Amino acid sequence: MLSARGPVVSDSFGNADYYTTVAGDTADMVARAFGLSEAKLAEFNGLQPGAPLTSGTKLRLIPAPGPITGAKGTAVFDAKGIPISYVVAPTDTLGGITYRFGLTDEQLAEANKTSDVGERGGVYFLLAGKHLRLQKDPVDSKAGTGASVNNSFGRTIFYTTVDGDSLDSLGYTFRRSTSQLLQYNPSLPAGKHIPAGTRVRLIPGELKIDGARGSFTADAAGIPLTYTTVPGDTERQVEFRFGATDLRSANRPLTGGAGAWYDLAPSRDEFAPGQTISLDLNRPINK
Template sequence: MRTFQRPAWSRAAVILLLLAGLAGCSSSDHPAEPASAVQSTPRPTASSTAKPALSGETVRDSFGNADFYTTAAGDTLAAVAKAYKLSEAKVAGFNGLQPGTPLVPGTRLRLMPAGPTRGAMGAATGDVNGIPTGYTIEPDDSLAGITYRFNLTDEQLAEANKVPFTYEKGNVFFIRAGRVIQLQKKPVDSRSGTGKEVTNSFGQTVFYTTVDGDSFDSLGYKFRSTTAQILLYNPSLAADQPIPAGTKVRLIPGELKIEGAQGSFTADANGIPLTYTTAPGDTERQIVFRFGVTDLRAANRPSRGTGGAWYEFTDLPAGELAPGQTISVALDRPINNPER
């Protein structure tokens, strides 16, 4: 049985908040849209001597991040840097220039590093516009280094790779040497992603009903599921065929038994799992993944006190549960052990 290892989402959310930034890099180091680009109506200036907004061409990636800017008459390095919330020294450095260097109209400026940087020393591929599309991870790379080099957030990197998140302590989940990762999304139909979602009590989408324009890619980016996973959970679908509108797509293993979650379960009228009976070798991690649970212990909290979950373990360090226990996999229908 093929196993899809995915860390518990609740822990991942906490870990993401604790990410250590690359030394010398911060969120302000990432290029941003100039203020004028997001205002629908220009605001009146306080002085007639105020400089106009940049008028050159900006090249953006699949997430809308500005990666390149082609200068227009009157542009300066300082003005370009300010518009994209970068320091003039950074823009100059990205382009092999000295701060204060006059700009010739039509100059194409990089708004991100030009090559390998600390924490992102591997080889990259790009499209015809220079937008980075793929990257091979090196042994000493870090998430902070990769996102800085390619002008992405960790959330965008996760979306491009159809995974729930990109960081785990020790970089053992996503940042692994030799792995080739995606840096951009493929184009998807603008109609996609508007179908009906059925969520569990943890807020995780268990079923999605497709609309015209939906595809394996659009579902993957929206719900962080690879095509292989969607096909495995939905045997009626075929990789080489479009997904018909009105198809109810399962987005968790559910009825599919996986390694570490081999037991049986009950569900409500909508197919949302409610309880689960553990089998030998089951682990918290895999049960969480199989049923789209974000806090298994909260659904099985003791009826008294503030201790952890009431269920029993056979191997606590490995998170292996004792078999034959019926536990809750629904936050709104917890099972409280009356003996605790």
């Protein structure tokens, strides 16, 4: 890819949203430098394809402002023209939203401090009237460099903070909202700064939630090992409470191939109560 010679205005993720031309620039050169077609660059800026560029021209590298198919809602822009928030419209699609604002699915999820844009079948992001964040706040460059304790599914269960960590930096790194972090860690200061050396829990763990109200065991590091089901428990909520992304693999049957050995309540997406199941891939319970 060619490198741009003029000034670039980028968003909080480093995506280039605007470019100011310098002498010698052509539309083809600028388009290729930013991974666009010349036709798209012309469309975004109301240019005639092939028209010469004037030095000092500020070019858009994302679609022109205003509704497009799949992203017909209202957006807010900062003083530099960077899109910072958006209100979802009834006919929106994730592809339309990410295209309109020059983001990836991953960046949209990070900005909103959630695991992915497909959670709950996309309903979370495509709910009409929902306000979406399109950028993240500045965080200290040292943030997120502390020690992590992961479970067997690769999920971080505990994180030890370093200087520069804040509720925002933890939220962007581990996809947890501020309210979740404070709920999981009642002693955590409500302000943005968190003292270095603070051990932060990133899953509900000891906090009982709807659909996962039973008791559990943990190892010396605090990593959950087993869980005993109670009435009303569901696979999804138990997985969420303990960061166990694949309970079925941790509870493989000795015979019968796929699935899990544990029992679900008849005609319902709930566990039969009183079962002790594994929360650790490395220590499966097989029956």
